[in-house]
Amino acid sequence: MFSFFRKKSPPEQAQAPTPAAAAAATTAPEAVSVAEPAPAAPARQGWLDRLKNGLRKTGSNIATVFTGTRIDDDLYEELETALLMADTGVKATEHLLQDLKRRVKEAKATEPAQVKGLLADAIADLLQVLQKPLEIGAHHPTVIMVAGVNGAGKTTSIGKLTKHLADSGLSVLLAAADTFRAAAREQLAVWADRNTVEIVSQEGGDPAAVSFDAVTAGRARARDVVLVDTAGRLPTQQHLMHELGKIKRVVQKAEASAPHEVLLVIDGNTGQNALAQVKAFDDTLGLTGLIVTKLDGTAKGGVLCAIAREKPIPVYFIGVGEKLEDLETFDAREFAQALLS
Numbered sequence: 001m002f003s004f005f006r007k008k009s010p011p012e013q014a015q016a017p018t019p020a021a022a023a024a025a026t027t028a029p030e031a032v033s034v035a036e037p038a039p040a041a042p043a044r045q046g047w048l049d050r051l052k053n054g055l056r057k058t059g060s061n062i063a064t065v066f067t068g069t070r071i072d073d074d075l076y077e078e079l080e081t082a083l084l085m086a087d088t089g090v091k092a093t094e095h096l097l098q099d100l101k102r103r104v105k106e107a108k109a110t111e112p113a114q115v116k117g118l119l120a121d122a123i124a125d126l127l128q129v130l131q132k133p134l135e136i137g138a139h140h141p142t143v144i145m146v147a148g149v150n151g152a153g154k155t156t157s158i159g160k161l162t163k164h165l166a167d168s169g170l171s172v173l174l175a176a177a178d179t180f181r182a183a184a185r186e187q188l189a190v191w192a193d194r195n196t197v198e199i200v201s202q203e204g205g206d207p208a209a210v211s212f213d214a215v216t217a218g219r220a221r222a223r224d225v226v227l228v229d230t231a232g233r234l235p236t237q238q239h240l241m242h243e244l245g246k247i248k249r250v251v252q253k254a255e256a257s258a259p260h261e262v263l264l265v266i267d268g269n270t271g272q273n274a275l276a277q278v279k280a281f282d283d284t285l286g287l288t289g290l291i292v293t294k295l296d297g298t299a300k301g302g303v304l305c306a307i308a309r310e311k312p313i314p315v316y317f318i319g320v321g322e323k324l325e326d327l328e329t330f331d332a333r334e335f336a337q338a339l340l341s
């Protein structure tokens, strides 16, 4: 069983994988950490820096709340505004303020700077519900369906995820079920060039049929993972949402227990709309996990708090750039610290 998570460690000492450690992980009988088991601190730090950089504006907005000398109503009001501005949403903001006041009382805090630390704890605790590893190995193959709105970063994330999986010694078969956009198939074919990766693709074909063929081929060829890339669509496009439901049903026909994971890729810059996307795609597909991309740009990051409070679906990975290594497992405490740094 493969479990894509990172061992708990403080962000400053957090580490990235070495090929040797990853190779060792492939032979371990139990669930193992293959994402980042061993040293390479600079790479890990570089990745964290990109996350912090992306969320810097949110961090400095919140930080100014704690520059005063007193813990009073004004501080909490300013914090409420800063959290709402960071896309945290009304419900999560209310929850965080209440929780923070309780913590401040319990800790008998007297300095605003202490409150900032307690806020980091409150956010980390709220986000904890989203921290869960993607597990591979209980099914052969594990079928992962990936959906999202146009341009959210689905194909890029599938490419990065494929590398994570292939680096761990897992064989992957890609299904190019985005049969509309030729560039999407070509983009996916680039990843398929790697030796452990094959692709099932069909120009202009029916996405459900391509998915069926891929799952059948994945089973026949004893692949570990079948990744199904679907075309981007908006939740308001009813016929395209129905098509997604059909893809899922047809995948189930090919393999009764599949899909084993249904992932939604969301662009971290979409703000509160991301929550609406999660709800809509979950209604149609029954989501099992999320990938949040583009947290290296102008994303505010608070929407993860809203998701944790209102629709807690695990965040398996977050993306902080366009390169292969820019996909990382989600760590609630690390994210909370990046949000406030």
Ligand SMILES: Nc1nc2c(ncn2[C@@H]2O[C@H](COP(=O)(O)OP(=O)(O)OP(=O)(O)O)[C@@H](O)[C@H]2O)c(=O)[nH]1
Pocket (backbone or CB within 6 Å): 148, 149, 150, 151, 152, 153, 154, 155, 156, 157, 178, 181, 184, 230, 231, 232, 233, 293, 294, 295, 296, 297, 319, 320, 321, 322, 326
């Ligand atoms: N900065 C940044 N860019 C990203 C990230 N993930 C994806 N992108 C970029 O976002 C753009 C869209 O990515 P795609 O992977 O093509 O998105 P998609 O969801 O497959 O698009 P459609 O198939 O059209 O729906 C590309 O330019 C990617 O390089 C990320 O984490 N950070």
